Amino acid sequence: MNISEIFKKKxxxxxxxxxxxxxxxxxxxxxxxxxxKKLNPDFISITCGAGGSExxxxxxxxxxxxxTEYEIPALVHLPGIHLTKREVSIKLxxxxxxxxxxxxxxxxxxxxxxxxxxxxxHASDLIYHIKSSSPFHIxxxxxxxxxxxxxxFNEDIKYLHHKVNIGAEHLISxxxxxxxxxxxxxxxxxxxxxxxxxxxGIIPIVNKKKILKxxxxxxxxxxxxxxxxxEKYGNDPVSFRSAGIEYAIYQGNELLKEGVDGIHLxxxxxxxxxxxxxxxxxxY
Ligand code: FAD
Numbered sequence: 001m002n003i004s005e006i007f008k009k010k011x012x013x014x015x016x017x018x019x020x021x022x023x024x025x026x027x028x029x030x031x032x033x034x035x036x037k038k039l040n041p042d043f044i045s046i047t048c049g050a051g052g053s054e055x056x057x058x059x060x061x062x063x064x065x066x067x068t069e070y071e072i073p074a075l076v077h078l079p080g081i082h083l084t085k086r087e088v089s090i091k092l093x094x095x096x097x098x099x100x101x102x103x104x105x106x107x108x109x110x111x112x113x114x115x116x117x118x119x120x121x122h123a124s125d126l127i128y129h130i131k132s133s134s135p136f137h138i139x140x141x142x143x144x145x146x147x148x149x150x151x152x153f154n155e156d157i158k159y160l161h162h163k164v165n166i167g168a169e170h171l172i173s174x175x176x177x178x179x180x181x182x183x184x185x186x187x188x189x190x191x192x193x194x195x196x197x198x199x200x201g202i203i204p205i206v207n208k209k210k211i212l213k214x215x216x217x218x219x220x221x222x223x224x225x226x227x228x229x230x231e232k233y234g235n236d237p238v239s240f241r242s243a244g245i246e247y248a249i250y251q252g253n254e255l256l257k258e259g260v261d262g263i264h265l266x267x268x269x270x271x272x273x274x275x276x277x278x279x280x281x282x283x284y
Contacts, residue, residue: 076103
């Protein structure tokens with residue numbers, strides 16, 4: 001199933017999961033996928049570390065199982081920065097042979113100590129390569145507050161436009177904690193001529209340490225309401241988690257009311273949290 005087609009029929013709900021860190025966690029992981037299936041996601045995306053060829057193998061194996069055994073369309077993340085053209089061509093063939101038709105084409109995060117290959121310095125290079133060699137449906141990443149390395153928001157939007165012009169048919173946003181940034185981003189994207197579906201990426205703030213790390217890493221701004229939450233519940237993990245879930249429900253419902261194309265939940269393999277949020281989302 002081509003992901004963009006789903007947006008023509010409904011508002012999309014998707015989840016992002018990451019491969020288990022070790023072999024012993026696979027049972028737990030697939031139990032989560034079973035629980036997620038009950039929430040009727042339109043697709044599940046599976047992250048892939050940018051550390052090279054081995055990483056993509058694990059992601060592909062999981063994607064294949066999600067699609068064939070759980071019958072949920074899978075979107076495979078493919079970061080190109082540490083891969084050569086030849087390696088990507090082999091991967092594309094493997095992905096195609098697995099029956100997966102949807103790829104999230106990424107530059108990827110640079111992994112210290114691993115050589116950067118020159119073939120795919122930007123996601124657009126990878127999109128161009130995929131488009132010119134195979135009929136995959138391609139998604140891309142976008143950044144409501146601008147990518148952390150971009151010289152300016154406007155420059156980032158121009159590169160995003162280029163990414164869409166050469167073949168990205170659907171975009172998933174980086175996490176953001178203040179919906180205002182997403183609305184401003186949508187306005188700018190539409191103004192420049194981007195018309196593909198754009199999903200809003202929401203992360204439930206359920207763990208103080210993890211969220212602060214992510215916010216710093218991705219240079220995401222923290223609104224007053226979240227600052228207050230951190231201050232109030234920062235030393236009480238149970239209340240913090242409940243408040244974080246409530247905040248994600250609030251963010252999601254506001255976005256749905258504003259008519260967004262869809263919501264991509266960064267659920268970090270936590271099906272319980274996903275269930276609590278999805279139960280309260282109205283508009284699907
Ligand atoms: P690009 O689109 O290449 O953009 C990167 C930077 O380069 C931006 O600053 C942009 O403005 C600039 N740029 C773009 N094109 C050009 C150009 N032609 N010339 C000059 N500058 C240019 N990372 C992983 O490693 N694995 C994952 O599974 C993963 N999943 C993700 C899922 C989502 C939904 C998102 C939003 C991000 C994900 N990431 C993942 C992180 C992503 O790889 C990083 O944010 C990375 O730094 C940028 O990737 P990109 O594909 O957006 O890059």
